[in-house]
Amino acid sequence: xxxxxxxxxKQALEHGAALAPRxxxxxxxxxxxxxxxxxxxxxxxxxxxxxxxxxxxTGEAHYWSRSRGELWHKxxxxxxxxxxxxxxxxxxxxxxxxxxxxxxxGGACHTGARSCFYxxxxxxxxxxxx
Amino acid sequence: xxxxxxxxxKQALEHGAALAPRxxxxxxxxxxxxxxxxxxxxxxxxxxxxxxxxxxxTGEAHYWSRSRGELWHKxxxxxxxxxxxxxxxxxxxxxxxxxxxxxxxGGACHTGARSCFYxxxxxxxxxxxx
Numbered sequence: 001x002x003x004x005x006x007x008x009x010k011q012a013l014e015h016g017a018a019l020a021p022r023x024x025x026x027x028x029x030x031x032x033x034x035x036x037x038x039x040x041x042x043x044x045x046x047x048x049x050x051x052x053x054x055x056x057x058t059g060e061a062h063y064w065s066r067s068r069g070e071l072w073h074k075x076x077x078x079x080x081x082x083x084x085x086x087x088x089x090x091x092x093x094x095x096x097x098x099x100x101x102x103x104x105x106g107g108a109c110h111t112g113a114r115s116c117f118y119x120x121x122x123x124x125x126x127x128x129x130x
Numbered sequence: 131x132x133x134x135x136x137x138x139x140k141q142a143l144e145h146g147a148a149l150a151p152r153x154x155x156x157x158x159x160x161x162x163x164x165x166x167x168x169x170x171x172x173x174x175x176x177x178x179x180x181x182x183x184x185x186x187x188t189g190e191a192h193y194w195s196r197s198r199g200e201l202w203h204k205x206x207x208x209x210x211x212x213x214x215x216x217x218x219x220x221x222x223x224x225x226x227x228x229x230x231x232x233x234x235x236g237g238a239c240h241t242g243a244r245s246c247f248y249x250x251x252x253x254x255x256x257x258x259x260x
Contacts, residue, residue: 014241017255030174032162039169041218044160044225056251088171089256090246091239095174097247109221111144116220117227121186125147126219 004049007093014091021052022094028064029094033108035115036085036099042108043116045072047096059084061098079104134179137223144221151182152224158194159224163238165245166215166229172238173246175202177226189214191228209234 007013007020021029028046035042045063047055050071054062061082065072075081082100089096102108109116119126137143137150151159158176165172175193177185180201184192191212195202205211212230219226232238239246249256 015258017257019251019254019256030160032171032174034164034169034171039164041162041164041171041227044162044220056254087251088247089249089251090174091241091243091248092246095246096251097171111221113221116222116225117218118221119219121149121217121219121226124149124186126149127147128145 004052013093019089020093021049021089021096022092023049024094026066028066029096031061031063031096031098033061033082033098033100036101040115041117042082042100042102042114045074052096055084055096055098056087061100074108075102075104078107078110080107082108134182143223149219150223151179151219151226152222153179154224156196158196159226161191161193161226161228163191163212163228163230166231170245171247172212172230172232172244175204182226185214185226185228186217191230204238205232205234208237208240210237212238 005018005020023029027048031045031047033042048064051062051064061074063072081103084098084100086099107114118128120129135148135150157178161175161177163172178194181192181194191204193202211233214228214230216229237244248258250259
């Protein structure tokens with residue numbers, strides 16, 4: 001199912017039992033994936049209704065690739081499938097948090113890093129650090 | 131300083147030492163705050179150049195409030211100041227990850243929850259769980 005409802009009011013949005021994502025004007029919600037075991041933030045991406053529905057149906061993270069303009073089954077080509085251990089949504093339902101176990105080589109970033117957040121901002125300069 | 135540079139190419143964007151955030155058409159980058167101690171994702175928000183610069187200068191999280199259309203020093207009214215322990219940026223520099231220590235009552239969400247992600251998606255239904 002990709003026909004998510006719209007919450008009728010703020011109370012329903014913040015405390016109702018209905019999953020009613022607030023897709024933005026591009027039809028997307030934000031998604032953050034963390035490593036279910038280490039807690040590390042692995043990546044930030046976007047989901048359209050189909051990506052969210054597929055993620056929930058299959059237990060594997062699906063995103064919307066804005067650069068390619070297509071549904072993105074994470075790991076389908078790289079092997080870095082993300083098994084979803086838990087999915088959460090935030091108070092105003094515009095961001096999904098996935099706790100995942102990355103398969104394949106255990107990485108999540110196209111650069112080869114385990115996490116996309118491989119750089120610390122220190123004194124205004126970026127320093128690579130795992 | 132709020133005059134961030136633009137990375138000249140993909141190599142500089144992904145591996146250069148220059149902080150060159152890719153602000154979107156609204157002038158914003160995404161920001162994820164996690165609890166520096168528990169690793170829990172606390173909130174998802176946005177930063178304009180000023181918010182990012184203020185965060186790095188002061189060591190306290192600043193965001194851009196899209197609903198109010200103004201700089202948002204998190205905790206200025208609620209007391210839930212977020213002391214930044216570490217700031218990271220992702221491979222394509224459109225998302226900032228802050229590891230923070232929330233002050234005041236230790237919460238981050240306007241609903242009173244510690245984290246904005248107080249609901250798990252289970253069988254398509256939302257269940258509140260800390």
